[in-house]
Amino acid sequence: MKKINTKPISGMSELLPEKWAIFKELKQKVLTSFERNGFWEIETPIIERGEVLLAKAGGETEKQIYRVSKVEEGAGQALRFDHTVPLARYVAEHQNELNFPFRATQIGRNFRGERAQKGRLREFYQCDVDIIGSDLSLCYDAEVIRTLAETLAEILPKTEQAVMMVSNRKILMGLIEELELNDKSTMILGVIDKRDKIGEEKVLEILVEEVGEEKALRILEVIRMVGKDKLFFENLRKIGVKNKMFQEGVEELELLAEMIEGVEAEFDMAIVRGLDYYTGTVFETKLINRPEAGSVCSGGRYENLTSNFSKRVFPGVGGSIGLSRLFAVLENEFVAGGKLGDLVVMAMSEKEYLVASKIAKMAREKGMKVAVLVIGKKVGEELAIAEKNYEFAMIIGEEEASGKKEIRMKNLQSRTEVGFLDYLGDKK
Amino acid sequence: MKKINTKPISGMSELLPEKWAIFKELKQKVLTSFERNGFWEIETPIIERGEVLLAKAGGETEKQIYRVSKVEEGAGQALRFDHTVPLARYVAEHQNELNFPFRATQIGRNFRGERAQKGRLREFYQCDVDIIGSDLSLCYDAEVIRTLAETLAEILPKTEQAVMMVSNRKILMGLIEELELNDKSTMILGVIDKRDKIGEEKVLEILVEEVGEEKALRILEVIRMVGKDKLFFENLRKIGVKNKMFQEGVEELELLAEMIEGVEAEFDMAIVRGLDYYTGTVFETKLINRPEAGSVCSGGRYENLTSNFSKRVFPGVGGSIGLSRLFAVLENEFVAGGKLGDLVVMAMSEKEYLVASKIAKMAREKGMKVAVLVIGKKVGEELAIAEKNYEFAMIIGEEEASGKKEIRMKNLQSRTEVGFLDYLGDKK
Numbered sequence: 082m083k084k085i086n087t088k089p090i091s092g093m094s095e096l097l098p099e100k101w102a103i104f105k106e107l108k109q110k111v112l113t114s115f116e117r118n119g120f121w122e123i124e125t126p127i128i129e130r131g132e133v134l135l136a137k138a139g140g141e142t143e144k145q146i147y148r149v150s151k152v153e154e155g156a157g158q159a160l161r162f163d164h165t166v167p168l169a170r171y172v173a174e175h176q177n178e179l180n181f182p183f184r185a186t187q188i189g190r191n192f193r194g195e196r197a198q199k200g201r202l203r204e205f206y207q208c209d210v211d212i213i214g215s216d217l218s219l220c221y222d223a224e225v226i227r228t229l230a231e232t233l234a235e236i237l238p239k240t241e242q243a244v245m246m247v248s249n250r251k252i253l254m255g256l257i258e259e260l261e262l263n264d265k266s267t268m269i270l271g272v273i274d275k276r277d278k279i280g281e282e283k284v285l286e287i288l289v290e291e292v293g294e295e296k297a298l299r300i301l302e303v304i305r306m307v308g309k310d311k312l313f314f315e316n317l318r319k320i321g322v323k324n325k326m327f328q329e330g331v332e333e334l335e336l337l338a339e340m341i342e343g344v345e346a347e348f349d350m351a352i353v354r355g356l357d358y359y360t361g362t363v364f365e366t367k368l369i370n371r372p373e374a375g376s377v378c379s380g381g382r383y384e385n386l387t388s389n390f391s392k393r394v395f396p397g398v399g400g401s402i403g404l405s406r407l408f409a410v411l412e413n414e415f416v417a418g419g420k421l422g423d424l425v426v427m428a429m430s431e432k433e434y435l436v437a438s439k440i441a442k443m444a445r446e447k448g449m450k451v452a453v454l455v456i457g458k459k460v461g462e463e464l465a466i467a468e469k470n471y472e473f474a475m476i477i478g479e480e481e482a483s484g485k486k487e488i489r490m491k492n493l494q495s496r497t498e499v500g501f502l503d504y505l506g507d508k509k
Numbered sequence: 510m511k512k513i514n515t516k517p518i519s520g521m522s523e524l525l526p527e528k529w530a531i532f533k534e535l536k537q538k539v540l541t542s543f544e545r546n547g548f549w550e551i552e553t554p555i556i557e558r559g560e561v562l563l564a565k566a567g568g569e570t571e572k573q574i575y576r577v578s579k580v581e582e583g584a585g586q587a588l589r590f591d592h593t594v595p596l597a598r599y600v601a602e603h604q605n606e607l608n609f610p611f612r613a614t615q616i617g618r619n620f621r622g623e624r625a626q627k628g629r630l631r632e633f634y635q636c637d638v639d640i641i642g643s644d645l646s647l648c649y650d651a652e653v654i655r656t657l658a659e660t661l662a663e664i665l666p667k668t669e670q671a672v673m674m675v676s677n678r679k680i681l682m683g684l685i686e687e688l689e690l691n692d693k694s695t696m697i698l699g700v701i702d703k704r705d706k707i708g709e710e711k712v713l714e715i716l717v718e719e720v721g722e723e724k725a726l727r728i729l730e731v732i733r734m735v736g737k738d739k740l741f742f743e744n745l746r747k748i749g750v751k752n753k754m755f756q757e758g759v760e761e762l763e764l765l766a767e768m769i770e771g772v773e774a775e776f777d778m779a780i781v782r783g784l785d786y787y788t789g790t791v792f793e794t795k796l797i798n799r800p801e802a803g804s805v806c807s808g809g810r811y812e813n814l815t816s817n818f819s820k821r822v823f824p825g826v827g828g829s830i831g832l833s834r835l836f837a838v839l840e841n842e843f844v845a846g847g848k849l850g851d852l853v854v855m856a857m858s859e860k861e862y863l864v865a866s867k868i869a870k871m872a873r874e875k876g877m878k879v880a881v882l883v884i885g886k887k888v889g890e891e892l893a894i895a896e897k898n899y900e901f902a903m904i905i906g907e908e909e910a911s912g913k914k915e916i917r918m919k920n921l922q923s924r925t926e927v928g929f930l931d932y933l934g935d936k937k
Contacts, residue, residue, distance in 0.1 A: 086558065086560075086561075087561070087598045087601045087602040087818045087819070088602060089553070089554050089557075089602075090554065090556055090557065090558055093554030093556060094554065095552075095553060095554060095599065095602075096551070096552070097551075097603060097606060097607075098549040098550070098551055098613070101549075101550060101551050101552060102549070102550070105550060116878050117873045117876065117877065117878050117879065118869075118873060118878075118879065118880075119850050119853070119869075119878055119879050119880025119881065120880075121526040121529075121530070121849050121850075122526070122529060122530070122533060123524070123525075123526055123529050124523075124524070124529060125517070125523060126517050126518065126521030126522065126523060126632050127555060127618060127620075127632060128518055128521060128575070128588075128620070128631075128632060129517075129518065130514065130518055132514075133514075133515070147556070147577045148577065149575045149576065149577050149588065160556075160577065170515045171515075171523065173515045174515040174516060174517075174523075175525060178525060179525075180894050180897075180898070182882070184880055185526070190555060192555075192556070203556075204554050204555060204556060218859055218862075218883040219859065220856070220859055220862040220866075220881065220883045221883075223862065223866070224866075224881055227866065231873075336859075339863070340862055340863065340866070342863065390515045391515070421549050422547050422549075425547070428648070431646055431647065431648055431764075431768075434646075434648040434651065434768055435767070435768065435770060438651070438652075438655065438768070441546075441547075445545045445546060445659075448545065449545065450544050450545050450546075450547055451545065451546065451547050452546075452547025452548075452612055453547065453648065453652055454610070455646040455648045455649075466608050469608075470608070
């Protein structure tokens with residue numbers, strides 16, 4: 082026997098049932114909340130054409146992608162690395178069958194072949210909402226942010242709170258235009274996006290080197306701006322950037338601020354998001370008690386995601402909760418809603434199985450989660466094991482099976498007993 | 510602009526929201542039923558080491574597998590083709606942390622790179638239940654069959670019914686032993702498994718060629734046997750095979766017949782299942798009104814699935830509902846439970862968004878699925894579109910937003926109206 086390595090591949094999540102139950106409950110709550118917010122779930126295939134996935138992606142993504150191949154068919158198929166690109170393809174493909182604005186939610190696993198570390202898996206769950214449509218009002222940016230904030234509030238443990246950190250890319254892009262640095266915009270946004278990792282001093286150092294001290298300081302002045310009220314927008318205007326795109330960005334952001342009234346939000350000009358396709362509103366989140374965890378939810382507005390797939394232009398706005406990351410960061414703070422099973426029916430031997438099975442059926446019809454066990458003589462041992470995972474246990478011996486003895490349920494937590502039929506009668 | 514092919518890769522399922530809602534509802538019902546039957550959901554990674562997936566697989570599977578590779582890391586990772594092999598690895602890996610018998614359910618997508626056709630996708634959902642443990646009573650075979658039969662009954666449309674077709678591999682293996690054909694057993698079982706495809710005549714022709722007429726006819730005599738009651742077992746014994754394994758198989762099957770009392774089942778000696786790892790009970794299903802659809806649910810007992818991963822032997826019994834296949838076969842018979850959304854709140858302009866958003870929030874707090882739309886002047890047009898996907902619509906103009914006019918909900922189906930606050934008050 083050749084012994085094969087049974088550890089999951091590095092970066093693949095594998096949870097024991099107790100943990101999975103918690104994770105799943107979160108996943109379900111997310112979906113329920115998204116649906117309540119008027120998003121429709123879709124699922125796109127896990128395998129896509131390589132050309133689809135790479136149509137818009139930059140160099141980083143290309144390096145991370147898993148190529149899928151069959152010996153006969155060669156390469157050209159790949160695992161998706163996010164939900165947004167497949168959604169763009171989906172919208173392009175089905176544009177004549179969908180009504181716009183199309184509010185979609187996708188909850189599933191994505192794949193990135195980068196180095197795995199705590200909170201950064203190679204296979205991970207993301208929960209996305211997107212609104213796609215032509216001539217898309219800024220209200221939809223607010224809808225997306227509201228939905229995500231409400232959902233986060235619903236799934237976060239009581240000890241934690243998220244703040245939405247919002248900006249608008251037009252502000253920095255406008256500044257860059259005014260400084261006549263358009264040819265360096267990707268580099269500049271990239272450096273700013275890394276601020277939390279490399280520190281502000283390093284950002285300044287790189288910017289000075291690339292664009293000179295004067296312009297670097299001007300950029301630094303803007304990306305340092307953080308605030309949550311009218312005063313913030315006054316200060317932003319006081320900087321005196323005349324550029325039209327900059328002005329437009331400030332106006333949009335201020336209007337959005339009104340539209341998301343009631344959402345725990347801050348405005349932070351250093352928020353740019355790594356991906357190229359954002360063109361307006363961008364947002365990340367900060368966990369108040371764990372800012373070091375980074376963003377567990379982010380997104381923004383993209384004006385033309387489907388350009389590789391369709392002649393028609395489809396603007397969209399969307400965002401995603403990184404459920405796997407959130408779970409990794411707060412794992413020990415999430416508590417299971419209950420035991421994995423409600424009742425375990427223990428048949429003393431195979432002879433009592435049919436009776437045990439009928440009893441299980443009655444309990445299942447009341448919606449209980451019921452397992453049947455054939456235990457032999459080890460009653461005490463089996464009860465001790467059952468305690469961990471079930472609310473109730475029941476033992477069916479010869480006498481119970483023949484009706485000579487009443488069938489009773491043991492409450493494994495309170496260590497009390499109740500007649501099975503009485504209990505069922507009480508459940509509606 | 511290079512136009513990229515936006516069709517999903519052949520064999521990948523992609524459903525529009527209305528269809529997905531139906532599919533998802535089925536998926537949820539399956540899970541609920543599995544859990545009610547005492548199975549615990551787990552998920553194993555979609556990507557596994559190639560050596561794990563190929564440890565037990567035969568030649569056919571090896572050809573179908575998708576290889577996953579990253580340019581830097583080389584091959585050696587692959588997409589899973591079923592849930593059973595990853596479960597075996599999971600059990601081997603976590604054997605010291607799990608309680609046995611371990612009742613697991615997995616509901617997710619598997620991948621096979623074979624030729625796609627109606628009802629046979631390359632990426633497909635399977636819903637598995639398995640019970641793993643040492644010294645596993647035959648009762649657990651019954652538990653698996655009961656769970657799957659109950660679940661099928663729950664998700665099938667009213668026009669369709671499934672019959673479990675059950676056998677025990679020991680019967681044919683014993684016969685093969687008695688006929689001294691052990692070295693040809695894989696070939697023989699393979700031919701029998703293809704009976705529905707190639708026809709009984711062809712089966713006989715191949716068997717005659719391979720093992721001679723006398724032995725071929727003996728095999729044919731057994732695999733023709735079908736029945737559902739005591740008489741069937743009498744006839745099976747009358748064939749007069751002395752072999753011990755054969756006798757054991759008949760006894761097990763007869764005992765199982767008692768244990769699954771009440772389940773719609775038949776015994777069919779031609780049921781062998783393609784995969785190598787089954788060693789006892791095997792079963793498939795037949796849809797009464799669409800026998801040509803083939804089996805939508807199958808499984809069996811395996812004595813030693815973890816042999817490649819662990820020194821300890823873990824017998825198991827399990828089965829799987831091929832949800833994607835079932836859905837493809839009966840697609841038009843499944844009916845959606847309701848509209849995708851409950852309410853669409855239409856703001857006449859961005860000015861009314863905040864009020865619309867607050868109203869949406871109130872309705873969402875009552876559990877309704879609510880979308881907010883900014884519509885401009887096209888009220889009639891928007892209401893016509895909304896009719897398809899929402900129960901109710903609501904229009905928020907200047908007067909409604911300012912409180913001058915009562916906010917009313919239009920029932921898009923009955924075309925009646927009701928005051929929003931009255932409606933909310935009636936909902937608990």
